Amino acid sequence: MKDKLAKARRKIDGIDRKMAKLFSDRMDAVREIARYKREHGLEIQDTARETEVLKRNSELVPEEYVRSYTDFLKKLISLSKEEQADILGEMDNANGAATVLKMHLGENSYPIIVGKGLIGSADEYFKLDRKAFIVTDDGVPTEYADTVRSLCKRATVYTVKAGESSKSFDVLQEMLKAMSDFHLNRGDCVVAVGGGVVGDLAGFASSVYMRGIDFYNVPTTLLSQVDASVGGKTAINLCGVKNTVGAFKQPKAVLVDVGVLETLPKRHMRNGMAEVIKMAAVANEKLFAALENSSEEDTYNNIASIITEAVKIKRDIVEADEKESGLRKILNFGHTLGHAIEESERCDRLHGECVAIGMIPVSLADAKDRISSLLRKYSLPTSHDVDSELISRGIAHDKKAKGDKISIIFCPQIGKYCIKNMTVEEFTSIIE
Numbered sequence: 526m527k528d529k530l531a532k533a534r535r536k537i538d539g540i541d542r543k544m545a546k547l548f549s550d551r552m553d554a555v556r557e558i559a560r561y562k563r564e565h566g567l568e569i570q571d572t573a574r575e576t577e578v579l580k581r582n583s584e585l586v587p588e589e590y591v592r593s594y595t596d597f598l599k600k601l602i603s604l605s606k607e608e609q610a611d612i613l614g615e616m617d618n619a620n621g622a623a624t625v626l627k628m629h630l631g632e633n634s635y636p637i638i639v640g641k642g643l644i645g646s647a648d649e650y651f652k653l654d655r656k657a658f659i660v661t662d663d664g665v666p667t668e669y670a671d672t673v674r675s676l677c678k679r680a681t682v683y684t685v686k687a688g689e690s691s692k693s694f695d696v697l698q699e700m701l702k703a704m705s706d707f708h709l710n711r712g713d714c715v716v717a718v719g720g721g722v723v724g725d726l727a728g729f730a731s732s733v734y735m736r737g738i739d740f741y742n743v744p745t746t747l748l749s750q751v752d753a754s755v756g757g758k759t760a761i762n763l764c765g766v767k768n769t770v771g772a773f774k775q776p777k778a779v780l781v782d783v784g785v786l787e788t789l790p791k792r793h794m795r796n797g798m799a800e801v802i803k804m805a806a807v808a809n810e811k812l813f814a815a816l817e818n819s820s821e822e823d824t825y826n827n828i829a830s831i832i833t834e835a836v837k838i839k840r841d842i843v844e845a846d847e848k849e850s851g852l853r854k855i856l857n858f859g860h861t862l863g864h865a866i867e868e869s870e871r872c873d874r875l876h877g878e879c880v881a882i883g884m885i886p887v888s889l890a891d892a893k894d895r896i897s898s899l900l901r902k903y904s905l906p907t908s909h910d911v912d913s914e915l916i917s918r919g920i921a922h923d924k925k926a927k928g929d930k931i932s933i934i935f936c937p938q939i940g941k942y943c944i945k946n947m948t949v950e951e952f953t954s955i956i957e
């Protein structure tokens with residue numbers, strides 16, 4: 526008798542293993558459908574399809590199981606719809622003031638909340654009932670970090686000097702020491718309140734401090750809201766070479782308050798627009814065309830939805846390729862030449878401005894004209910006068926290099942990209 530029971534249980538265990546695999550495969554397919562629906566603006570609910578699934582499948586089991594199998598299928602459909610809702614994820618929060626986008630990366634998933642006037646309720650989105658080490662820079666209005674501090678149980682604000690020079694080992698070391706002096710431990714958190722420099726530096730510090738502690742980001746420049754704060758890349762520079770030392774560290778949440786852009790100088794708004802144009806150029810023709818058809822003023826008046834669209838582009842790419850082994854490389858469009866210019870001595874251009882210049886030689890045919898003219902609308906540069914020797918040296922440092930070849934992202938047509946592997950010499954000759 527006991528043998529019989531054990532045998533039946535072994536059989537069930539075997540079936541459960543197969544079902545777990547089938548369930549995971551089914552959910553993977555559900556996610557694909559959700560992404561398709563998201564892309565094409567389709568509703569989650571599809572009653573005709575549901576009825577058909579129930580009917581067709583209930584006919585596959587013996588009469589005696591039809592009722593319970595139908596219940597099982599209904600539960601499965603309901604779970605699938607929940608999963609789809611999660612993927613579609615763009616739901617308004619309780620008071621309708623924010624859009625919540627969800628980055629799906631398994632256990633590293635996190636929300637990106639976009640809206641106006643959100644910083645004063647950061648504690649609704651971040652777990653701040655613990656010690657928080659808030660990092661900002663001396664160019665960011667102090668009220669932003671102070672507001673976050675006022676919402677924390679116990680916090681300190683650590684201020685670095687504004688500018689790229691803060692992405693250095695010296696600054697990192699001082700900061701880690703301050704974290705330790707504040708007795709920050711593994712259950713506590715780091716909160717970045719600033720642009721891409723603060724986000725990259727604080728994010729990297731949080732990834733190495735005690736082998737990693739929680740990190741939240743409140744990006745305060747347009748560039749960091751649409752790009753730097755999303756996707757988990759953190760880094761500091763080494764000997765003048767950009768982002769050489771870094772880590773993938775996904776934040777626990779990103780709070781994008783477009784209200785803070787009111788204090789951001791226009792040059793920095795335009796700098797951020799360079800990254801928006803970059804993403805639209807290689808991944809979203811519709812957004813690119815919308816920018817072409819809108820004045821600079823109208824775009825800024827509508828900035829929350831532009832940011833939401835740009836974040837969706839980046840989110841979708843990062844979800845498909847978190848660690849940049851493939852698709853994510855397309856976000857480096859314009860960056861190979863851009864970084865080389867940025868690293869050249871006496872460069873006083875901002876990151877986005879360098880990327881703007883970097884996009885031109887890698888845009889082809891009609892795309893080149895459309896990108897140039899959109900960049901000009903935002904008074905962004907499209908050419909440079911940096912010595913070609915310095916440029917070649919900068920390109921040779923490129924982290925996208927494999928062997929003696931670098932992967933270059935081209936835009937053959939708006940909304941499309943292609944990747945070509947070439948030597949530094951070949952790429953330099955294209956630029957020239």
Ligand SMILES: NC(=O)c1ccc[n+]([C@@H]2O[C@H](COP(=O)([O-])OP(=O)(O)OC[C@H]3O[C@@H](n4cnc5c(N)ncnc54)[C@H](O)[C@@H]3O)[C@@H](O)[C@H]2O)c1
Nearest residue numbers: 664665687720721722745746748749753758785788789876
């Ligand atoms: N991690 C990534 O995926 C990623 C992506 C793109 C760029 N980056 C990095 O981001 C950095 C550039 O970021 P950035 O353009 O935000 O520059 P930044 O962080 O230097 O900020 C620009 C300036 O604006 C000031 N500022 C910030 N917010 C303000 C506000 N609301 N009002 C007034 N002033 C404000 C800052 O003090 C600073 O002087 C570069 O180091 C770049 O490598 C990282």
